[in-house]
Amino acid sequence: LAKTTQPISMDSYEGQEVNITCSHNNIATNDYITWYQQFPSQGPRFIIQGYKTKVTNEVASLFIPADRKSSTLSLPRVSLSDTAVYYCLVVNTGRRALTFGSGTRLQVQP
Amino acid sequence: ETGVTQTPRHLVMGMTNKKSLKCEQHLGHNAMYWYKQSAKKPLELMFVYSLEERVENNSVPSRFSPECPNSSHLFLHLHTLQPEDSALYLCASSQDSRVADQFFGPGTRLTVL
Secondary structure, eight states: OOOOOSSSSEEEEETTTTHHHHHHOTTTTTEEEEEEEEOTTOOOOOEEEEESSSEEEOOOOEEEEOOOOOEEEEEEEEEEEGGGEEEEEETTTOOOOEEEEEOOOEEEEE | OSSSEEEOOOOEEHHHHHHEEEEOOOOOOOOEEEEEEEETOOOOEEEEEEEEEEEOOSSSTTTEEEEEEEETTTEEEEEEEGGOOOEEEEEEEEETTSOOOEOOOOOOEEEEO
């Protein structure tokens, strides 16, 4: 099971781009990198998933280098409503469970 | 979002009570999950159901008893809980039990006195 390491917290201001990096040194060939977002007193919400290179959707971009030992979630022009905890997960398609770490608490200031 | 609903949203119970948490998904998914989120701890998977069959039990104490009568409903029956069981209990569902795209409900905030 690949362990992930990400910063405990980050601060930003409205309108800035935020990049949250996650390291997963022992990622396996069958593993995908997945990010979730969680607001206080709510369940996590799937944001984005990727295997390698770059993935972009309406919410975020995910950058994965060739060695796949790290990944970066990029949130363009954050707003106050992006204040949340962001979880980086390494998910094996053969497993049933999602293993959540402590996540990165992002605080966006006005 | 109303894809996955949980009731009640808040529950306070004594250690001798018996209560049940309910989860319902309206997404046509085949897999459902119970997670526990304690203060200052990561989410912990408790149970996984796939096509109404329990396929994973993560060493959860027997005072937590899940039930999945059909693919749309999931219950967590609680009895003789301890104060340390106070937490946010989250239900999730996915198309099948081997995908990363899980949809979570809003959770039930449980307080055990």
